[in-house]
Amino acid sequence: MSLSHIMKPRAVAVVGASTRPHTIGNDILKRLLEYGFCDPVYPVNPKGGTIEGLTVYERVADLPDGVDLAIVVVNSSFVLSVVDDCHAKGIKGLVVISAGFKETGPEGAALEATLAEKVRGYGMRLVGPNCLGVVNTHPAVRLDGCFAESLPERGHIGFVSQSGALGGGILNILRDLNLGFAQFVSIGNQADVDAEDALEYWENEEDVTQILLYMESIRDPKNFRKLASRISKKKPVLALKAGRSAAGASAASSHTGSLAGADRAADALLKQSGVIREKTLRDLFSSAKVFATSPIPKGDRVAIVTNSGGPGIMATDAVSEYGMRMAELSDETKAHLRSFLPAAASVKNPVDMIASAPIEHYKATVEAVLADPGVDMVMVIYLPFLGLKDTDVAQALCDIKRAHPEKPIVGVFMTKSEFFSGLADSEPEMPFYMYAEEAAEALERLNRQRLWVEKPAGVEPAFEVDRAAARKLFAKAKAEGRAELTTRESIDVLAAYGIRTCGAGFAKSEEEAVAIANRIGYPVVMKMTSKTTSHKTDVGGVRVNIGSETALRVEYRDLMMRLEKLGLLDGLEGVLIQEMVKGTRELVCGIATDPQYGPMMMFGLGGVFVETLKDVTFRLAPLTDIDASEMVRSVKAFKLLEGARGTTPAQIDKVEETLLRLSQLVTDFPFVDELDINPLMISEKTGEPIAVDGRMKMRLDEVRLD
Amino acid sequence: MSLSHIMKPRAVAVVGASTRPHTIGNDILKRLLEYGFCDPVYPVNPKGGTIEGLTVYERVADLPDGVDLAIVVVNSSFVLSVVDDCHAKGIKGLVVISAGFKETGPEGAALEATLAEKVRGYGMRLVGPNCLGVVNTHPAVRLDGCFAESLPERGHIGFVSQSGALGGGILNILRDLNLGFAQFVSIGNQADVDAEDALEYWENEEDVTQILLYMESIRDPKNFRKLASRISKKKPVLALKAGRSAAGASAASSHTGSLAGADRAADALLKQSGVIREKTLRDLFSSAKVFATSPIPKGDRVAIVTNSGGPGIMATDAVSEYGMRMAELSDETKAHLRSFLPAAASVKNPVDMIASAPIEHYKATVEAVLADPGVDMVMVIYLPFLGLKDTDVAQALCDIKRAHPEKPIVGVFMTKSEFFSGLADSEPEMPFYMYAEEAAEALERLNRQRLWVEKPAGVEPAFEVDRAAARKLFAKAKAEGRAELTTRESIDVLAAYGIRTCGAGFAKSEEEAVAIANRIGYPVVMKMTSKTTSHKTDVGGVRVNIGSETALRVEYRDLMMRLEKLGLLDGLEGVLIQEMVKGTRELVCGIATDPQYGPMMMFGLGGVFVETLKDVTFRLAPLTDIDASEMVRSVKAFKLLEGARGTTPAQIDKVEETLLRLSQLVTDFPFVDELDINPLMISEKTGEPIAVDGRMKMRLDEVRLD
Incomplete structure (x- = not known):
């Protein structure tokens, strides 16, 4: 069932609405009204009376028909009965703000499990519990069912947060950065709705043009991968996954195991799903800013236009460090630039118009560079200079950007912070950054999204293999109660799956070893294979480059003597004689x-x-x-x-x-x-x-x- | 001669002062007056009259005595004669703002060379030409001899910029970030004063507590290293060096050569000099902010105090990724925290006070953590929560910080930007960042400075070597006009310098080779040594693991045949027979x-x-x-x-x-x-x-x- 009853409800009940100021039951109701929810809002509280001029319903059962969503802020001990009442009333969507569930310990977890089961049984959908709420800024909805500090800013981001408090902090910052969002879901304990549900719901929501995820864990990695890799082809999906260093000590004994911390897996999953992983909130917002206003470029060639050499160098450094190319401007473009820029200017990329560049030079240069077919993206750098106002230059760039919507343009304005706070009051048209490196990083994200969208889906080939042979080898080890296969068994499994292993034979005696080696041809390698010793090298169990029968006999006897000394003869199965593969x-x-x-x-x-x-x-x-x-x-x-x-x-x-x-x-x-x-x-x-x-x-x- | 005549002049003349608004000659004069220079300012202009209410002197010669500094803004063609006049008048310091020198081509460069020579001959010091000017904010000086956009902000940074326009941009941003500076020098073309001069001058200036450098090149690396490695032990030196990716294709033929781009050298130089290299302006400012208000810590153990789990995790990730340790809180500290924090709080580091933490919990928790002897630095995270004001929390932290000046405290306030712009109006007491990663990065800088200060200076040992033998080998190659030594010569030079080379002999024939190998003992390696071929491996000129005399003879003949085929026999000196060193x-x-x-x-x-x-x-x-x-x-x-x-x-x-x-x-x-x-x-x-x-x-x- 989709989330539309929750995200686009016809009418909303606030169960646990309160007259007491600075309580969540009061805040939530006020915010719904203040933000101007487009349909009716009904407070529910056994005490009755009125709140904010609205008649309070004493029981859910008393509510008018047609309520889609109940926002529940009662004490956790009452939540189950509220759910029963809502179901009886035909309400399909629930947002449970109340805390006191899984996060408090085993008792709360049991309560939450009961809640989830009940909701599933009723065919309802539930956001929370222990969450901040949900928001939909669409003008036809205007649902602010959330107790964050500030009113939501309209835009086209879909944002899921697994942390309530952080989600609130992020909403503040988004507003500050002039980054509006379309829908917000604080998933809390994820008793029912999780990040994947939100992703899937937003797949075909036109109002959502990019998706931001704050995650501390991924509940169902397989499902996440399936959904995210499909949806990220349609709109950018950005994720901040916390807990990178918390990998913890791995008890695994193999190389692969010990190198594979938990974060490696999360990283692989996000990469394979086309999700752009951001390491910090700053990066997350910076990327969201560029996706909010920029098309996906056609290639990775960046042109830089600047009025100061130093930042031009820094920008060039950053473009190359982020793996993009500096565009080669055409001779025509260069000749045209030369026709109006002063002699001291540089018409090669980075184009340095020099400090005194008037606004006309900015306009004509950016137009010329944008028109060059060898340019995919443009970065424009402005440093304050006598008489040239930052806001005027920004306005000129926005005008150009409107006329050329097909190529991304980003601004680097090394100017006062008032310029940036001023931007927050206007409709965002293109991204402006304070530093060249931030702008380059943003362009890299556009380029990365381009590469992902262009990348073919790939297939999982099905090779012909000898599955039965492998099964038999596993079965044998299992029958003997061994978790670990012997070297010989391991290699046989690999061979059964068509992996090229080296010419080899297994010997239980010196004579057998010699016979195999004579067949394979010298030089050979001799390796012990044992049911008890897995790191052969450490006990001298591998002898390489054995050039003759005599040498083989010497090595064989030496090995046996050594194993006997170490008391390892018991586990010994025998030795593998392998062709000596020459390679470095x-x-x-x-x-x-x-x-x-x-x-x-x-x-x-x-x-x-x-x-x-x-x-x-x-x-x-x-x-x-x-x-x-x-x-x-x-x-x-x-x-x-x-x-x-x-x-x-x-x-x-x-x-x-x-x-x-x-x-x-x-x-x-x-x-x-x-x-x-x-x-x-x-x-x-x-x-x-x-x-x-x-x-x-x-x-x-x-x-x-x- | 020190820079005191320039940075702390008794009186200043502006040569080329102008009545025309929006000219540099007008701006500079106005800024000197507006900022309230503590000594007299004299405009000089052949036209005479008055500017800004001051009498204009027609000639430098007419000036009153006691002028230390002339700021020169005349056309470049007049600069030389102005210098003559200044010298005649006993003026010792010059700041030449005027452009039209080296940056314009060979003619300008010649003019600049003459200027530099003249200045040196007169025993004067010169900043510029083609620069933005100089500033000293000390209350007893108040010199703003600079045409940046805004008036300087008082503080204790010494800042040298090699780029004029960027220097101006940086001054703006510093002001915006509430980062005041003590002195600023825009070195321009560095005809005389360069970054090293400024460094040296600031070494003993108490008013300068940290030094920031923006550089595009380093003029005298040896001198820079000497000065910087001494001065950076006394006060932090931060550098932004642009041009990282501009290394360009190296024509070097050795491994070492091809891996050593220009930036590797700059990087090594800065590292060996104890200079903290920043890759971006953002990082430069972020670090300057922490050094401006924080002591150098005693160790690398960081405690985190937060009111939200998510940012606590992110901060922990960042602390560990920046190579610091998470502090282990003592049992006493934990018991104390447990005594007043709610049950849901976590008293282990990161200490999570949970979202509802009132200001009293912030105070008591930070005090407790600071008092723990296992804690060297503290990061305090605040997320907005109902009823708790960011400015109140910040004030409380500043109070604590004042009482505990010995340990660094940084704040992470994920709040509205007004909070940060509000900080700009008050005296900075401790650094606040928006994101945990920025704060962790700042702490890492403090820790890096600690490590540098603690590091012993080191000595250059003088080994006993056979210098004469090495000289002879070089002389021979030189005599034969060869830039490249043969393998044999190279190894002999190394041996002369006491480097352990492998047992070897040089053979010109098969018989000689066999004799040497028999002496060294098998297995041996055979390597051709040639005056014409340097990458021996590529032509099959290296044979390893030769186990016997017979094998050696086979390999020798094969090599000769091969070289003959390739036409490489001519350059051949012979072959080296070496002991086969076994190792992986x-x-x-x-x-x-x-x-x-x-x-x-x-x-x-x-x-x-x-x-x-x-x-x-x-x-x-x-x-x-x-x-x-x-x-x-x-x-x-x-x-x-x-x-x-x-x-x-x-x-x-x-x-x-x-x-x-x-x-x-x-x-x-x-x-x-x-x-x-x-x-x-x-x-x-x-x-x-x-x-x-x-x-x-x-x-x-x-x-x-x-």
């Missing part, structure tokens, strides 16, 4: 499971560098081909794959395929908890990625193999 | 020369990773022991050195020594242009760093070997 480029890929977000894929630079350099990237499974391609290209080590300094270029499509096959593996067997291929070696001979070593762990209690 | 950790260290900043040292992760991962750091030579220690610890690869996953811990002191010896080498032979040790291998056996390969290049035209 060691990658890592794997799977880690986030308790909330589910399986996550990792890719990056492997070997001894994994944990020191952390040149790795994460995406949530399942991966699309686009995800895999992006992953491979987003680590610095990608340059190594391309073949630096005379090395063989890696078969990059095969590397992507490896990731996609792993994704398929964990989708088929969701109980795979951790998986490491380290190293995934790039063969110097063929450029092929080869899984040289593998480790795998299951969540035993979740293993279902029917 | 390859570092790089080297020297690159920045045309402006001089020799720079590099250290980081070597091998194939140098250019892809760029895990490298730079410092200007000469290095102190502290520099070397910091360099080694500032790269991610440091963890590898410590001995990750069962590897031998590296001899870190030897790695530092290698850098220090290189620094000594380039100090002794300043014509060394580029030097690479790649790899500097960490021996798996001993942990010793061993120079396995070396390359060296000189600037031939600078080689002096007397």
Whole structure:
């Protein structure tokens, strides 16, 4: 059921309305009236009487028909019976402001669970409890059902806040920044309506042109991903997700696991969903400001027009640091600029009109630069100069912007704050910033949205794999009560899923080892495989570059002696004899499971560098081909794959395929908890990625193999 | 000569004063009078008459005695004769506002050179030309010799700007942010006075408690380093250096060279000088704000007090991301907080007093947290809540701050902008920010200054080296007209400077090679050494892990065949036979020369990773022991050195020594242009760093070997 009964109600009842000033029951009612709600407002209170000139209904049952929404501000102990009454009266929407639920402990949580169940049973929708309320500024609605400090500012942002107090603070700041919003939902404890519901509701609301989320957690990551990745193609979705550093100590034992903190998962989810993640409120507002008034550009080429060299340099620095290009102005544009700018001016990008530039130069220069087909976005810098007023320049830019709505223009006005507070009183037409870096950052957001919208959706390829073989290997470990697969089993699972592993055989004796090595050909690698020891290297269980049968025999005996000394002979299954893959480029890929977000894929630079350099990237499974391609290209080590300094270029499509096959593996067997291929070696001979070593762990209690 | 005649003049003449409004000659005079300069102001103009009620002197010669400073606004063509007149009159200080010098081309540059020479000859000091002027707000001076938009705001910042227009913009913003300054110098073209002069002048000016620099270039890096590293220990020095991305394509052929853009050098210089580099104006102001009112903390432990959980989380994220620690509150503090805060409050850091916290809770909580010996700095967050006024909370905090001047307190007030503009009207007592991240960033600056002040100065050790041997090797290359040393020569130079190179010998024939290898012991490495080919790997000129005499003979013949095919036999000197150093950790260290900043040292992760991962750091030579220690610890690869996953811990002191010896080498032979040790291998056996390969290049035209 959609949220329209809540966001666009015909009539609203305030249950718990109060005559006492500075109570929420009084504030809410007053704000509804003050903001001029377009339909009737009915106060409900057992005491009866009148509030703010309105007759108070003693019971919900007494209300006239046609009420869509009840805003509930009674003590938490009365909320359940109010819900019953509302249902009986045919009211479909509830906003429960009252606190005293989950946030207070187990008892409150039980009450909240009952509330949620009741609401679902009645087919109603509920915002809250323990929330700040809802707002819809549409002129045909004008619903301010919220006890924030100030009246809402009209605009086109949809804003969901998971924190009540912060939500209120943000509403204040939005107003201050002249950033109006269309609808606001404070989701509070999210007993029913959550951020995803709001997202989905706003998907087709024309009044909402961008969506802002303040989140501390994501309730249903899978659903969020599905919705957000669709909706963000239609309108920008910006999110501030708090709790970055709170990842906490991970008990995971694999590389992938230990590198994958909780925030990695949230970050991957937002990235894959096309949500623009902002790290600070300042950034959130700065981005909202540019999306509020700017079209999405056609490309990433920025032209800068300035009346001072210094800020021009700083702006150029910022544009390049934000990964955009400085536009190359055409010869025609340059010649035209040269025709009216003074000799000391620079007509190359950044165009420096010099300090004395009059307003005519601003107009003509910005017009010329906008008209250049090599320019996608324009940044205009103004520094105060004798006789040239900031507001006049701003007005001129807004006029130009109105005539050229197709290219984004942003202003950098290094002027007094009165200029900016003055903007708050007028309809926003284009964004103005105090500093060049803020403007560049804003343009980067436009460009990022462009890249996301242009990006194809991608597919999840289904490879032919030997699922049965993998199932059998898992089943065996499960039967033996082992969460961890042996090296040999791990590699066999990988091979069953079509991942190229190195030529190998398993030997239980010296003679078997020699026979396998003679078959594969020297040099070979010998690795112990054990049910009790997982980090083989630490106990000397890996011997490389064994060049002959004699050498193999020496190494084999030495290993056995050593294991005996360490008391590790018992768990020993035997040794793997593998082809020695020659290569210098060691990658890592794997799977880690986030308790909330589910399986996550990792890719990056492997070997001894994994944990020191952390040149790795994460995406949530399942991966699309686009995800895999992006992953491979987003680590610095990608340059190594391309073949630096005379090395063989890696078969990059095969590397992507490896990731996609792993994704398929964990989708088929969701109980795979951790998986490491380290190293995934790039063969110097063929450029092929080869899984040289593998480790795998299951969540035993979740293993279902029917 | 100090700048006191300019910054604290007894009387000021304005040469070129004008009656015409909106001219600089009129503005400057008016501003001097309007701001209330404490001594006489004399206008000079050949036309005579009166301006602003003052008698105009027709000639400088006519002026009364005792004028210290002439502010010159005449056309550039008259400036030289004005200087002559001023000298004749005994005037010692000049501020030349006039443009028309170096910035206009070669003719202007010549004029400027003459001007500078004249001024020096007369023993005068000159600010400008082509500048905005100077300001001193001290109540006993009140000199506003500047044509910025607004009157100066009194405070204790010393500010030097290399850009006139930007300087003016910054003055506006400072005023807006309630950031007063003590002295301002717009250095313009820096014909005489530059940023270093201002720095030095402010070193002992008590009125200046922090120094801000806006720079586009650094004229004398060596002198800057000397001055700044001394002065920054006494008062914070903050710099905004523009032109980060303008590094341009480097033509250097070595790793070190190609990684060392111009900005790396500036960055190293500022870091080694204890200057806090800010990337944006916003950051510059934000930092200036915290230094203006805060003591330097005793440690890095931050306590957060908030009335809302969300911003508390965001602040915690930011504190940890800025490398500070969250304070552990003592049991006493927690018990005390528990005694008056409501049950729903959290008394652990971040202390969440919950939304309804009255002002008494703010006071008592902040007092308690400040008193905790485990707390070094406090961040107080306020979100608007019914009935609690932002200005009241701010006042309460300022009262507390006055009573506890020893620990920094910063406020995060997520409230209306009127609160902040209101601050501009009062004496600043503590810094308030809108967002938690800004506050955390500000605290990080305080902490950084603490670390710098606490850091020992360090010494440049003088190792015993065989300088004569190195000189001989350079002389030979010079005599043969070679800028580049051969591999053999390079390694010999390193060895002469006491850097551990691997056991090696040089062979001109197969038989010689075998003899050397037999002496060193197998396995060995064979490397070609050539006067024409410098990237040996690219032509297959390096053969590793040669295990026996037979193998060596095979490799030798193969190499010769290959070079012959490539036509590279001619330049061949012979082959180096080296001990095969076993190790997996390859570092790089080297020297690159920045045309402006001089020799720079590099250290980081070597091998194939140098250019892809760029895990490298730079410092200007000469290095102190502290520099070397910091360099080694500032790269991610440091963890590898410590001995990750069962590897031998590296001899870190030897790695530092290698850098220090290189620094000594380039100090002794300043014509060394580029030097690479790649790899500097960490021996798996001993942990010793061993120079396995070396390359060296000189600037031939600078080689002096007397």
